[in-house]
Amino acid sequence: MSGMHYLPLTDKERREMLESIGVSSVEELFRDIPAKVRFQGKLRLPQPLSEWEALAHLGSLAARNKNLKSCVSFLGAGVYDHFIPSIVRHVTGRSEFYTSYTPYQAEISQGVLQAIFEYQTMICLLTGMEAANASLYDGATALAEGAVMACAVTGRSKVLVSRSVNPFYRQVLENYCDTRGLTLEEVPLREGKTDLAKAESLIGDGVAALALQQPNFFGLLEEMDGVSGMVHGRGALLVVSVDPISLPLVRTPAEYGADIACGEGQPLGNPPSFGGPLLGFFAAREKYIRRMPGRIAGETVDSDGRRGFVLTLQTREQHIRRERATSNICSNQALNALAAAVYMAALGPAGMREVAELCLQKAAYAREKLTALDGFRLAFPGAYFKEFAVRLPGEALDLNRYLLEHNIIGGLDLEPYYPELGPSALFCVTETRTRAEIDALVQALEGWS
Amino acid sequence: MRKEKELLFEMGAPGRRGALLPACDVLARPLGDLLPEKAQRGLSLELPELSEGEVIRHYTALSARNHGVDSGFYPLGSCTMKYNPKVNEEAAALPGFAYLHPCQDDSTVQGALELLYRAEAYLNEITGMDRVTFQPVAGAHGELTGLMLILAYHRSRGENRNKVLIPDSAHGTNPASAAMAGCSVVQIPSDARGLVDLEALKKALDEDTAALMLTNPNTLGLFEEEIAAIAAAVHGAGGLLYYDGANLNAIMGYTRPGDMGFDVVHLNLHKTFATPHGGGGPGSGPVGVKERLVPFLPLPLVEKRGADFYLDYDRPQSIGKVHGFHGNFGVVVKAYTYMAMMGAAGLKQAAADAVLNANYLMERLKKSYLLTHDRLCKHEFVLSAAWQKKNGVSAADIAKALLDYGFHPPTVYFPLIVEEALMVEPTETESKTTLDRFATAMEEIARLAGEDPAQVTGAPHTTPVGRLDEVRASRQPRVRWTPAAK
Numbered sequence: 001m002s003g004m005h006y007l008p009l010t011d012k013e014r015r016e017m018l019e020s021i022g023v024s025s026v027e028e029l030f031r032d033i034p035a036k037v038r039f040q041g042k043l044r045l046p047q048p049l050s051e052w053e054a055l056a057h058l059g060s061l062a063a064r065n066k067n068l069k070s071c072v073s074f075l076g077a078g079v080y081d082h083f084i085p086s087i088v089r090h091v092t093g094r095s096e097f098y099t100s101y102t103p104y105q106a107e108i109s110q111g112v113l114q115a116i117f118e119y120q121t122m123i124c125l126l127t128g129m130e131a132a133n134a135s136l137y138d139g140a141t142a143l144a145e146g147a148v149m150a151c152a153v154t155g156r157s158k159v160l161v162s163r164s165v166n167p168f169y170r171q172v173l174e175n176y177c178d179t180r181g182l183t184l185e186e187v188p189l190r191e192g193k194t195d196l197a198k199a200e201s202l203i204g205d206g207v208a209a210l211a212l213q214q215p216n217f218f219g220l221l222e223e224m225d226g227v228s229g230m231v232h233g234r235g236a237l238l239v240v241s242v243d244p245i246s247l248p249l250v251r252t253p254a255e256y257g258a259d260i261a262c263g264e265g266q267p268l269g270n271p272p273s274f275g276g277p278l279l280g281f282f283a284a285r286e287k288y289i290r291r292m293p294g295r296i297a298g299e300t301v302d303s304d305g306r307r308g309f310v311l312t313l314q315t316r317e318q319h320i321r322r323e324r325a326t327s328n329i330c331s332n333q334a335l336n337a338l339a340a341a342v343y344m345a346a347l348g349p350a351g352m353r354e355v356a357e358l359c360l361q362k363a364a365y366a367r368e369k370l371t372a373l374d375g376f377r378l379a380f381p382g383a384y385f386k387e388f389a390v391r392l393p394g395e396a397l398d399l400n401r402y403l404l405e406h407n408i409i410g411g412l413d414l415e416p417y418y419p420e421l422g423p424s425a426l427f428c429v430t431e432t433r434t435r436a437e438i439d440a441l442v443q444a445l446e447g448w449s
Numbered sequence: 450m451r452k453e454k455e456l457l458f459e460m461g462a463p464g465r466r467g468a469l470l471p472a473c474d475v476l477a478r479p480l481g482d483l484l485p486e487k488a489q490r491g492l493s494l495e496l497p498e499l500s501e502g503e504v505i506r507h508y509t510a511l512s513a514r515n516h517g518v519d520s521g522f523y524p525l526g527s528c529t530m531k532y533n534p535k536v537n538e539e540a541a542a543l544p545g546f547a548y549l550h551p552c553q554d555d556s557t558v559q560g561a562l563e564l565l566y567r568a569e570a571y572l573n574e575i576t577g578m579d580r581v582t583f584q585p586v587a588g589a590h591g592e593l594t595g596l597m598l599i600l601a602y603h604r605s606r607g608e609n610r611n612k613v614l615i616p617d618s619a620h621g622t623n624p625a626s627a628a629m630a631g632c633s634v635v636q637i638p639s640d641a642r643g644l645v646d647l648e649a650l651k652k653a654l655d656e657d658t659a660a661l662m663l664t665n666p667n668t669l670g671l672f673e674e675e676i677a678a679i680a681a682a683v684h685g686a687g688g689l690l691y692y693d694g695a696n697l698n699a700i701m702g703y704t705r706p707g708d709m710g711f712d713v714v715h716l717n718l719h720k721t722f723a724t725p726h727g728g729g730g731p732g733s734g735p736v737g738v739k740e741r742l743v744p745f746l747p748l749p750l751v752e753k754r755g756a757d758f759y760l761d762y763d764r765p766q767s768i769g770k771v772h773g774f775h776g777n778f779g780v781v782v783k784a785y786t787y788m789a790m791m792g793a794a795g796l797k798q799a800a801a802d803a804v805l806n807a808n809y810l811m812e813r814l815k816k817s818y819l820l821t822h823d824r825l826c827k828h829e830f831v832l833s834a835a836w837q838k839k840n841g842v843s844a845a846d847i848a849k850a851l852l853d854y855g856f857h858p859p860t861v862y863f864p865l866i867v868e869e870a871l872m873v874e875p876t877e878t879e880s881k882t883t884l885d886r887f888a889t890a891m892e893e894i895a896r897l898a899g900e901d902p903a904q905v906t907g908a909p910h911t912t913p914v915g916r917l918d919e920v921r922a923s924r925q926p927r928v929r930w931t932p933a934a935k
Contacts, residue, residue: 004795006532006723008880009802017809017881026801029808030703032672032825037709043574043702048792051536058786062545064560066553069544075552078773085468087501089542091508099517099533101525101857102729106919107912108852110454111515112728115508118457121929128492131928134729137586140773148629171748171770179597180631221488248494249484255491264773273541274561275551275774276586277731289926295729299930300922303915307453312922318589318625319863323634328625331587331719331734335727345457345504346467349494354470357480364483365475383485400554412552435474 066409068272072437073409074366076387076428077217078139078166079275080267082245082355083432084343088269091342092335102295102334106310107302112334113309116297119341126247126344126352127261128254129283133294135337136280136329139264140169143211143241144176145282145293145327146260150209150237151182152326153259153291158183158206162194164216165241167417173211182208192218192380192389196227203234209260213241214250218426219363219387220380221250228257244268244281244340245430246385248353249360253283260284269343270336279336290316293327358431359386362438366429369442376445379414379424386430389414392423399425399448406444451914454510458930461499468501514913516857518725522883526829526860526872527620527668529698529720531799536790537724537783546782551774555759561778562758565751568785569735575788575796576697576714577707578737583776584747588695590771591715591734592626592662594747597768598713598738599660599689600630601745605766610659610688616645618669618864620695623662632659639866643669643822645679654686664693665709666700666827668864668872670807680710689713689742697721698876699804699828702797712739722784733780747771802877803828806884810875813888817895821867829874831867832859842898842905844869849916850897850908854890 009017014026023029030038049057068081075081092098096111103109103116116134123132136142147159159177161170163186170186177184187199187210194212203210210231214222231238237259242250245267253261265279266272284292290313298312318325344352363386371378375393392399396413403410411425418424429438480489499507516523523530541547549561569581585591596613603610613627616637624634635653640646644667661683665673673679683690692706692714698721706714718724719732726732738746748767749760791799804827811830815823818832834844848858848871860872875884897904909916 004798006534006791006878007795007798007802008878009805013881014802014805017805021805021808021812023808026805029801029804029825032674032827033700033704034674034677036677037704039577039702039704039708043793043796045571045574045788045793045796048795049789051790054536054786054790055539057789058540058564058782059543059545061560061564062540062543064563065545065549066557067545067548068550069548071557073550075550077552079551081548081550083470085501087468087505090505091512093538094508094512095519095533096512096515096517098538098725098727099519100515100728101523101528101530101726103515105516105848105852105858106917107849107909107914108514108516108857109728110913111511111513114454114456114514115511115728117928117930121456121458122496124929125495137590138773140770141590166773168770168773172773175597175769175771176629179593179600180629221484225487247490249480249490251488251490252492271547271779272550273547274549274558274778276772276777277779278773289928296926296928298922299927300918302451302917304451306451306914308914308917310917310919310922312919312926312928315923317621319621321625322621323624323628325621325625325628328589328593328622328629329587330589330622331717331726331732332730333586333727334729334731335725336731338728342504342508344496345499345507346501347496348461348465348467348498349496350466350498351468351470352494352496357477358470358473360480360483361473361477362475364478383483383488404554404557409550409553409557431470438475 071407071409074411074427074429074441075409077412077426078168078264079272080430081272081432082267082430084269084271085346087346088339088342092339097338098335103311110308113297115338115341117299117309119337120297122341122344123281123283126244127283128252129261130286131289132283133292133296135332135334136282136294137333138278138280139241140172142262142280142282143169144173146239146262147173147209147211148176148180149260149291149293150239153237153288154208154235156206156208159209159211160185160187160199160202160207161211162187163189164194164218165211165213166217169241192220193222200230203236207234207236209237209239211239215243215246215385218380218389219384221383224251224256245356245359249356265340268340270339277333277336279333279340291326294329294332355431362433363388363429366438369438373445379421387426387428389424389426392425395423396425402448403444408441408444454514456930457497457507460503461497463498465498465500467499467504521855522879522887523857524859524873524875525857526874527695529874529876531723531876532878533723533725534787537786540786541779541782559758562751564782564785566753566758568781571788572716572735572737575701576737577705578714579740580743580746581735581737582746583735583781584772585734585736586772586777587730587732588715588717588734589622589626591736592622593629594736594771595691595713595715596626596630598742598745601768602742603659610657612657613659614653614661618667618866619662619664620668620693623693643671644673647675647678650679651682654682654688656687658686658688660689660691662691662693664696666696669822669831670826670829671822671824672827676709695720696828699800701800702793703800712742718780718784723787724780724783731777731780733777799877806875806877806879810873810884810888814891817892829872831864832871833867834869834871837895837898838869840898840902842902844871846906847871847894850894850905851890852909853911856887856890
């Protein structure tokens with residue numbers, strides 16, 4: 001029978017083992033399950049497949065999907081098509097890493113622990129922040145955890161979030177806040193950016209945090225000058241969700257005074273995978289380290305004074321602190337953090353900067369070409385990074401169906417999330433888009449009516 | 450033999466490169482034209498500069514300092530460290546899965562939606578629930594989601610219940626998730642058998658009770674035999690019953706949470722369904738519910754219309770989203786592959802062998818270690834190092850001594866209701882030979898604890914580093930490398 005090759009016990013061994021336990025059958029081992037709740041009959045699952053059949057079946061399901069390798073995609077909105085050097089998969093494919101558990105037994109987990117310590121360091125170097133954790137689930141939950149942490153730090157219960165923050169993130173944030181009895185208020189847009197004057201008027205004494213995104217959901221760079229001063233002046237924290245790919249070029253959260261910097265780390269060496277597994281990265285000022293959610297690897301010494309690494313500050317965590325923990329998180333996205341670390345190590349500072357420059361330049365090229373077309377207008381003025389919002393001469397849904405005929409996956413339809421924009425789409429251009437592909441998009445758009 | 454491994458930041462040389470990128474194929478504009486100076490990074494980016502060869506050697510050296518399921522036995526209680534089939538990795542890496550964008554039009558992702566639809570149907574059948582969401586990406590995330598659903602359900606009936614009852618043997622995530630959900634936690638004691646104290650439970654139930662969170666079999670590896678009475682009591686008080694699926698591996702095909710009376714269940718695909726733990730994640734924590742909670746499930750659910758699959762966002766009572774996109778789809782692909790290959794009989798045999806392995810080991814080891822709850826166990830059991838403790842040898846010492854035998858230790862100091870706990874979960878994918886070797890090692894350590902305790906308390910002796918100072922790490926936290934620290 002298929003699947004049974006994962007089960008090494010032979011019938012002879014099973015009999016010997018039952019005998020040594022002192023029972024006559026396996027059924028007897030389940031006698032503590034009362035008849036009333038026993039499952040009768042056989043689970044209705046399809047006939048088991050052999051490995052070959054399973055691969056054929058999975059292959060046929062996969063083949064029914066258009067994907068970023070078979071199409072040219074201009075989708076972004078939180079999950080991105082960046083180049084992944086081969087070395088990343090080769091490291092994450094090492095089974096000493098991927099088949100290990102959380103490194104609670106430090107002496108036989110130095111590989112994972114040191115890799116996390118290095119990852120934490122690289123997140124700090126990238127963001128300029130002082131301390132980072134070992135990962136959270138994704139960019140959305142990282143922002144929600146940031147808001148919850150800000151409330152714990154300040155002892156306040158209201159969070160302000162800009163309407164320019166990814167709407168998917170805001171949905172998660174709303175859910176986390178609602179459930180916890182925290183109040184969430186939205187700061188409106190002004191020309192596609194956070195209305196900072198409005199934000200200032202909304203920050204009262206009860207506000208724990210202002211949550212912004214940089215570059216924001218429309219790809220625009222928010223004006224960060226003076227924001228942290230305004231926020232800190234009211235005793236609140238500045239929480240920002242940032243694109244790690246932008247950071248080699250764009251001012252860092254530390255430079256504009258953020259207290260918590262988090263975001264989606266998928267662009268760092270992880271495939272989009274239909275939106276998961278992703279990688280929530282999370283960094284903060286050192287003074288808040290004991291309030292941080294999630295695991296943290298720390299340096300220490302062994303019995304002979306040799307450098308080694310352990311999971312540290314565990315008294316923040318659920319397995320020690322239970323209902324008084326800083327978060328309930330246990331499993332995180334460790335392997336995705338490893339991928340991010342390998343990605344950053346392989347690219348180095350020059351490579352990271354080149355990726356950011358290529359995104360910036362190619363997106364600018366695409367923006368110029370696209371908005372030169374009749375009826376296509378840039379939704380907002382300002383400086384952009386790798387995404388931009390465009391007002392369309394017709395429905396985005398129709399446009400994207402039309403583009404699919406040209407094997408192009410168009411930008412995200414913005415109207416469901418921002419009805420005030422009318423027909424519009426968010427285009428993303430990363431370093432993986434060639435000039436020929438951008439020109440093909442423009443050419444296709446010219447023919448759309 | 451023992452050596453420190455240098456950090457990435459202590460390697461490389463200025464100007465050295467790993468991966469290279471193509472030249473810019475559009476006319477590059479001056480940086481300042483695109484990014485105003487005040488928006489530009491001022492800090493230098495001090496990442497290491499390494500060749501590709503250096504990077505791979507570094508991580509290969511690190512991997513040699515790490516133990517995985519592929520390296521050896523991993524009897525970590527409540528973690529179900531079973532073998533991770535390789536074909537699952539192949540399936541998830543197919544470009545038609547790995548390179549899907551979550552915002553693609555439904556018409557372009559029919560294969561992915563069909564996979565989710567089928568995986569949901571399998572899990573409904575295995576758990577006896579009506580619908581499943583794949584949005585939660587970890588067990589604790591599933592717990593939080595499940596509690597959100599329960600609270601939404603009560604609110605829809607005009608009730609503001611926010612008390613969550615949790616047995617004292619529960620996983621730490623249970624009370625932490627309840628707190629995240631804004632609930633107060635009431636701890637329910639275990640009785641002498643190690644099961645929920647039914648009378649204490651009944652006393653704690655009232656009109657504020659939102660739910661009882663229960664693991665069955667519980668963290669002692671014992672089946673809650675009075676589950677029907679527990680369910681009746683909780684439901685009678687207007688509360689709901691939440692199933693922590695961490696221990697589902699013990700009962701697949703034998704009983705189902707839905708048939709036991711549970712209203713909400715989370716599963717750990719990275720435990721029961723053989724997907725790897727990745728050094729801490731990613732996991733997947735799908736949540737299944739009974740009919741009356743379906744309206745509240747997170748957005749979206751996969752539905753079928755004719756031959757087409759689609760994501761249904763038109764669900765007005767939904768709690769919204771708990772993840773940016775559709776959860777850890779890549780992990781679901783692996784678990785689906787596993788279920789498709791195991792089938793009904795295979796899953797039931799897995800549960801049977803997991804329980805057989807645990808009882809076999811327990812019977813043997815209870816001669817050398819105190820077994821505080823000596824009754825039939827399911828997939829795991831909890832020993833106590835109380836006998837060894839009298840000689841100054843703790844559960845932690847025993848764990849460290851096991852490292853020298855090439856075994857990952859059991860879970861230690863959990864559950865909290867057993868002194869010096871050693872929680873052993875062998876899983877069904879270990880052979881009798883491995884179990885016997887492990888038992889022999891445990892017996893030898895027990896003997897040494899009596900004859901030469903210093904040998905045990907001085908362990909480990911053969912690991913890449915000696916015993917690490919966790920207190921120092923916590924008192925003087927150093928959580929990143931800095932040039933000055935060297």
